[in-house]
Amino acid sequence: MPLELILQYVFSGLVYGSIYAAVAIGFNIIYNATGIINFAQGEFAMLGGMTASTLAGLVPLWLAVTAAVALTAASGAAIERIFLRRVARAGVLKMIVATIGLSILIRETALLAWGESVRTLPFFSGNEVSSLSFLGAHFSPQVFWVAGSTALIMAGLTAFFKFTLMGKAMRGCSANRDGASICGIDPGRMVTIAFGMSAGIGALAGCVVAPLTQTHYAIGAELAIKGFTVAAFGGLGNSVAAVIAGLALGMLESFSTAFVPEAYKDVVTLCVLLALLFAKPTGLFGSRAASMKEY
Amino acid sequence: MSILEVSGLSRSFGGLRAVDGVGFDAEPNRVTAVIGPNGAGKTTLFNLIAGSLAPDSGRVVFDGSDITGLKPYRVARKGIARTFQAIRLSERMTALENVMLGRHVRSRAGFPSGMLAAPWTRGEERSIREEAMKAIELLGIADYRDRETGGLPFGIQRSVELARAIASEPRLLLLDEPASGLNIRETRALAGLIALIRARGITILVVEHDMSLVMDVSDEIVVLNFGRKIAQGNPRDIQANREVIDIYLGEEDA
Amino acid sequence: MAGLKRYLPVLACALCAFLAPPLLAATKTAYLLTQLTMSAYYALASLGLCALMGYAGQISLGQAGFFAIGGYASSFISKVDLSPFASGGFVKFLGFSGLLVRGADAYGKAVLSISPWVACLCAVLLAAGIAAFIGTPVLRLKGHYLAMATLGFGIIIERIVRGTQGLGGADGLSGVPPLPILPGLAVTGERAARAANFTIAWLVLALGLLALVNLVGSRAGRALRALRDGEEAAGATGIDTSRYKLNVFVIGAVYAAVAGVLLTHYNGSIGPGEANFAKSVRYVAIVAVGGMANLSGTLVAGLVLNFLSLRGVFGRFDDAVFGIILVLVMVFAPAGKERGLQVFRRRKGAGG
C-alpha cells in the first residue's frame, strides 16, 4: 500500500479514535463515580451537537459551542438528580435497563424538538473544502480540533483529579463510597457533578465532530456503542487507557476498510471487542479491582 | 483413617500470606474446630477447602480423592456441604424450597424432563420433598415451612441453612462461623443441633471464634495464628496450651 | 407456588386460542386476529428472555438477534432453489425421504426447494448452536460486560443480515413459503387461514408458557431461582452454575428462534429491522414491565404492548413509549429484597 494511503488511513483513524475516546472518557467518569454504565452517554454528544447547531445561527460559533457544552452538562446533572438518583443502588441489571430507557427518551425528545432533518455546524477553521496535506495525505483542519479537544479533555481531567479538592473528593468517593461520606464528602453531589462533567465532555465531543460528521437526533446510539467498546477495550474506569484504546480502535476501523467493505466495519470492531471481553474481561489495561466495582 | 487430609495449604493475597502451609486431618464423625484471633486466616482456610478459593499450593484430600481447587459445585457433589457466615438463602423461596435445594446433589431431573414434567420426575420430586421435610423436622423448624426465608428471624434462617446442608446427606459438613449474629440462647441451641448432626454420623469442620461454642461441641481443635497452624489437640489440651493462651491473652474470659 | 394455580395462565391462553376466533367473528372484529397472532409470537420471544433475565438473573440485549437468526435461516433455506443440484446425492436423498417441494417462483420458473419443516428445524438448531457457542464465554461475564457482549452480538447479526445481498440486504427476504403443519393447515398470512393461524400461534404460546411453568416448579427451576438469588450459594449446593446459565441462555434463544420462524412464515417476509437494538430493548422492556421473574406478567405485557404497537396506537411515539416504560419500571420498581440482605452483610464485616 502506498505511503499516502497508509497516512490517509491513519488520519481518518485519528478522527474516529478521538471521537470514540472522548465518549469513552464520559463513560469512565460516571463509571468511576457510580459504577453505572450510562447507556445514554451517546445522547449527550448528540445533544451537544444539536444545541450548538441551533445556537450557531444566532451567536458566534465559539459562544454557541460553549453554551451547548454548558447546557448539556446542566441537563446531564439534572437527569441524574431526577431520574437516576432513585434508581441508584438497584443492582446492575436495573441500572443498565434504566439508562437504556433514558437514552431512548432523550432521543425521542430531540426528535420532537429538532425534527428528523440533518444539521451541521460550521467548521472551526476554514470550511468544508479547506484541506491540509502532509506527505501526500490530505485532511480537513477540523481533525486538529477533534484530536486537540480530546487531548484537552484528557489534560483537564488529569489536572482536575490530581490537583483540585473536588477532584480528589470524587476519586475518594469512587474508591469507597462509605469511606468518603465519613470524611464529609456528599456522595450524592459527587455523582451529580460526575454526570454533569461527563455530559459536558460528551457535548464537546459532539460539537467538535459535528462539522465533519453532521448531526441528527439518532446519532447518539452509534456513538454510545462505540464509546462503550473503547471504554471496555481499555479497561473500565481507566481514562488514559480509554484514549489509547480509542485510537487503536479508530485505526482498526479505518484500516479494516482496506480489506472489508465499509458496511462490515462495525462487525470487525465488535468481533474484536467480544474476543477481548472473553479473553480478558477487565480490558487491556484494566485491573481486577476496576471490574469489581459493579455493585 | 481420617476423612479429610489437608497438607501444606497456602494462599496469599498480594503480599499478605493469609494461609501459610497449614495441614491437619479431620477424623470421621467427629467435630473438628478451627479457631484463632481475627485475621488468623480461618475463613480463608475454610474457603480453600470448600473450593470457593483456589489455593496457591498444598493439597486437600477428602475420603481418599484429591479435591484441591475443585469448583464449589464439584466439592458439593463429593458429599461436602457448607454454610456461609452471612446466611445466603433464596429469600423469595420458602424455607421448604430452600431445604429442597439441598437435595440437588441427590437428584438428577434436568431441564428437558423439568420442562416436559416427565412422569418419572414426580416420584423424584416427592422423595425430594420428603427428605427435605425430614431435615426440617430434625431442625425443629416445621412451622416455618411455607414462609419465605427473607422475613424469618435470624436464628431460624440459620436453622434453615443447616437443614439444607443436612438434606444433602453430606459425609462432611463445613460450618463457617455459625454462631456469628446469634445470641447466647440461640448459640446454646446451635450447640445442640451440632451434636444432633454429629450423632447422625456426619463429620463436622467448624470455623468459629465463639469460645463457649467451640469448647462445648468440638472433639479436636486446630489453632491458627497469622495463617500458620500453631497447635492441634483436644479441647482440654488446647485450653492448657501456653502458646494458645498467649495469642488469646485476656480473651480467655470473653 | 405449588398446586394447579400456576397452570391457570396456561389454561387461559389455550382457551383463548380456541374461543377468540368465533367470538371476534361474531362481534365483526375478526380483523384483530392478525395483530393478535403477531403479538403472540413476539410474546413467545419475550417469555424466553423472561426465563433468562427473571429466573437466571442474566441480562441479554441480543434477543432480537436470535429472533432474526430463526426467521432468516428458515426463510433462506426454504427459498433456496435446489434444481441445479438435482443430480446430487444429498438432494436425491431428500427427494427420496419426501422432504422436497416442487413449486414455482414469482416468475413462474419451476423451483425445487426443501420442505419448510426441514428449514424451520435447521433454523432453530442453528440458533441453539450459536447460543451455545457464544453463551459459554459470554456468560462468564457479569453485569455491564454481559450486557455489552450480548448487545455486540445483536448488532453483528443485524449488520450481517442488512449487509448481505443473499439475505436481501436492507429489503430483507420476501415471498417466504407457508409452513404446512397438517394437510390443509399451514402457518401463513392467507386471509382464509386467519382464524386457524391465530389458534396455532396462541397454542404455541400456551405450550411455551407451560414448558417454562413446569421448569420453574421443577428441580432445575429451583436451582435457577437459587442461582438468581446468589451464584456462590447456589454453587455450594452442588449446582453447576455456568451450565445452568448456559442452558437458560440456549432456551431463551430457542424461544426467540421459534417465534422468528413462525412469524416469518406467517408474514411471508422478514426485514433486518427484526434484528436491531431497538427490538431487543422492547423485549427487555416487556420482561421488565411484566415483573422480571413473572412468566404470566411477561406474557400479558408482551401481548398488550405488542398489540398496541402493531396497531399503531402509539403512532410516532412507538419507541418513546418503550423508553418511558423502562425508566418508570426501574424508578418505581421495588429495590428487591436482596438489597436488604446485602446491606446487612456489609455492616457485619467478615471476620477471621
Added chain:
Amino acid sequence: MRIRSIAKPAVLCAVVLSCLSPAYAADPIKIGAIFGVTGPAAYLGAPEDRTARMVVDGINKGGGILGRQVELIVKDSGASSEKAISFAKQLIEEENVVAIIGPTTSGESMAIKDVCEKAGIPLISCASAETIVDPVAKYVFKVPQKDNYIVEWLYRTMNKLGIAKIGVIASNTGFGNGGKAQLEKYASKYGITIAISEVYDSNATDLTALLAKVNAAGVQAVVNWSIEPAQSIVAKNMRQLKMTAQLFQSHGFANIKYVQAAGEAAEGIIFPCGRLIVAGELPDSNPQKKLLAKYNADYEALYNEEASTFGGHAYDALSILKAAIESAGSTDPDKIVRAIENLRNFSGTAGIFNFSPADHNGLLMDSIVMVTVKKGKFTLYRGN
C-alpha cells in the same frame, strides 16, 4: 395522533354536502397511507406524510372525489416491514380503505406486495426498487423513477464528459444496493469500467478511509448512491482529500438540506432527478411547470421548508389515485386499476406518467433531467 384523522372537518363538509346533493353515499372515501415518518427513513417518510396531508386537505376543500370527502389514514411504520404488514392488513380489513399509498422503503413495499395483491386493494408505492413492479402484480404500482433510467442518464453524461473509469459507493440500504446493482449491470453497455464498487453503512459519519481507497484506484468520477446524510459527507470528504474526480450523486440528493449540509463542497455535483427542484428554470411550455410551481409554493407556505422529490412521490401517488377514481367513476378496486393502467401523459412531480398493463411505473427516460449545484442552488445541468 393515533389515526391522524381529519375526520372532523371532512364529516362537517360531508353533512353539508349530503343535504345539498342528492342522497349520495355521504361516507368518505378512505385512503390508507404507510410512511416511515420516524426511524431510519425519516428523511423520506416525513416529507411524504406532510405532503399527503396537504394534498388531501386540498382535495377535500375542492369538494373531494366524486363529491365524496377523502379520509386519509396515515400509519407511521418507522420503516419496519413487520409493522407495514400489520398496518396494511389493518387498513384493508378493518378500515376498508379503497387503496394504499406508500410505503416509504423498498423492503416494506416488497413485504406488503403480496398482501395487497391477494386482498385486491390497489397499492401505489413511494419506493423505487425495481422488484416492486417487476414481475408486475395487478394491483401494485410505484411512482418513483426506475433505477435504470437514472443510471443510463448518469452514463450518458459521463460519455459526454469522456469519463470511462469510475468508482461506485452506495449505502447498504435497499435504495443503495438497488442502485449499485443497476450501475454494475449497465456499465459495459456505455463502455464504463467500474474500478471499485463498495457498500458503506447507511449511518456512516465519516468516509475518508473508503474514499482514500477509491481515490487510490485512480478513478475519473465517483458515483454515490444513497438517500442518507452520507451524501453530504461524501462531498465534503472528497474535497478534503483533494480528490479531482467528479462526484455524481443519485436522485436521492434532490433535497436542498443535503446541499446546505455539504456547503461549498456541494458545488459542481451532478445528479439526475425529476424536474421538481428546478421547476423555476423550466420553459413555460413544459406541462409539469405549473404543477411543480404550485406544489413547491403550497408546501413551502404550509411547512416553511423546501419541497423535496421524496414528498413529490406522495403527491404523485395521491393525484394518480384521484385521477383514476374520477375516470373510473367508482371506488371499485378493479376499475381503479384499469383506470390507472389507462392513464396517459399524466403530469406528476416525478415526470409524465404513461401507465400500461405491463408498465406499472409509467415513467420513461424523459421524466429525468440532469441537475447540478451552483452557488448552493439546484440548477439544470447544460453540458460542461
